[in-house]
Amino acid sequence: MKIGYKLATEAFGPEEILRQAVLAEAAGFDFVEISDHFHPWLDGQGHSPFTWTLLGAIAARTERVALVTGVTCPTVRYHPAIIAQAAATTALLCGGRFTLGVGSGERLNEHVVGRGFPDTVRVRHAMLREAVEIIRLLWRGGYHSYEGRYLRLEDARIFDLPDEPPLIAVAASGRPSAELAAQVGDGLFATEADPRIVGHYRDAGGTGPHYAEVPVAWAPREEAAVQAVLATSRWALTGWKVMSELPNPVNFDAASGTVRADDVLDAFACGPDPDRYVAAAQRYADAGFDHLVLHNAGPDPDGFLGFYRTRLADRLRRLAPRAAAV
Numbered sequence: 001m002k003i004g005y006k007l008a009t010e011a012f013g014p015e016e017i018l019r020q021a022v023l024a025e026a027a028g029f030d031f032v033e034i035s036d037h038f039h040p041w042l043d044g045q046g047h048s049p050f051t052w053t054l055l056g057a058i059a060a061r062t063e064r065v066a067l068v069t070g071v072t073c074p075t076v077r078y079h080p081a082i083i084a085q086a087a088a089t090t091a092l093l094c095g096g097r098f099t100l101g102v103g104s105g106e107r108l109n110e111h112v113v114g115r116g117f118p119d120t121v122r123v124r125h126a127m128l129r130e131a132v133e134i135i136r137l138l139w140r141g142g143y144h145s146y147e148g149r150y151l152r153l154e155d156a157r158i159f160d161l162p163d164e165p166p167l168i169a170v171a172a173s174g175r176p177s178a179e180l181a182a183q184v185g186d187g188l189f190a191t192e193a194d195p196r197i198v199g200h201y202r203d204a205g206g207t208g209p210h211y212a213e214v215p216v217a218w219a220p221r222e223e224a225a226v227q228a229v230l231a232t233s234r235w236a237l238t239g240w241k242v243m244s245e246l247p248n249p250v251n252f253d254a255a256s257g258t259v260r261a262d263d264v265l266d267a268f269a270c271g272p273d274p275d276r277y278v279a280a281a282q283r284y285a286d287a288g289f290d291h292l293v294l295h296n297a298g299p300d301p302d303g304f305l306g307f308y309r310t311r312l313a314d315r316l317r318r319l320a321p322r323a324a325a326v
Contacts, residue, residue, distance in 0.1 A: 073105030103171030182206030
C-alpha cells in the first residue's frame with residue numbers, strides 16, 4: 001500500500017504548502033497529492049495559490065517523494081496543450097516522480113475564464129477524453145494538430161519532454177467515468193470507498209494504480225478536530241453533484257450550513273485514536289484502492305505529520321483488502 005499526503009491549496013498559502021510538502025517527505029509519505037483550484041471551497045479557507053508554480057518549487061525542494069495532481073481539469077480554465085507542457089516540465093524537474101491526475105472539473109474553478117462550464121456530465125467526459133488525447137499526442141514529440149468536437153490544437157510541439165511520459169490518473173465517481181479512466185488513462189482516482197468504481201475500471205480493462213482520498217482530521221481532542229472540519233471542510237459533505245455545480249465559495253457556505261458534528265464523525269476519522277484512521281483507510285483498501293491519500297482537515301498539520309510518522313505509517317502500509325472488490 002502506498003500512502004500519500006494531501007496538500008490542500010484551498011486551505012494554505014504557497015509558503016505553507018511548500019513547507020508541508022518538505023515535511024511530508026521527511027515523515028515518510030510515499031507521495032504528495034496537490035489540489036488544483038482557482039477558488040477555495042469556502043471563503044473561510046482563504047487561499048488558492050497556483051498549483052503549477054508550487055509543483056516546480058516542490059520538485060526542487062524534495063528528492064524522493066512522488067508528486068501527483070489531485071486533480072487538474074484540462075478542458076476549460078486550462079487548454080490541454082498548456083497542461084501537457086506543464087506536466088512535461090514538472091516531470092523533468094522532479095526526475096520522473098510526477099503523475100498527472102485529471103478530471104472533468106467543477107464549476108467553482110472553471111467558470112472564471114468566462115467560457116462557460118458544460119451543463120451535462122456527458123459533455124464534460126467527452127471534453128476530458130479529447131483533452132487526454134491531445135496531451136498524449138503532444139507527449140509523442142514533434143508538431144501536431146487536432147480537430148475534436150470540443151477542443152482543437154494547431155501545429156503545436158513541446159520541445160522539452162521526459163524520456164518517459166508521466167502516468168495519467170483519471171478521476172471517477174461512477175461507471176461512465178471509471179470506464180473513461182480505463183480507456184484513456186493509466187490509473188484511477190476517486191474520493192469514495194466504493195468497490196463498484198474499481199470494479200467498473202477493471203472490467204473496462206484498467207490495470208493501473210488506484211488512488212483514493214481518505215478524509216481525516218487530527219487533533220489531540222476529538223471535539224477540536226470536529227470543529228476544524230465544520231469551520232473549513234464541511235463542503236466535503238455536500239456530495240459530488242453539489243460540489244461539481246456551485247460557482248463560488250459563498251454558495252458552498254450556504255449549501256453546507258446544515259452540516260453538523262455527527263455528520264462529520266460519520267465521514268471523517270477525527271481525533272487522536274490511530275485505530276479510527278486505520279479503520280477508515282481499511283474501507284478504501286477493501287474497495288480495491290492501493291494508493292491512499294490522507295486528507296487532513298484538522299487544525300494542526302505539524303501534529304498530524306508527527307502522528308502519522310509515529311502511530312500510523314507502518315500500520316497503513318500493511319493494509320490489504322479483506323475481501324475482493326466487486
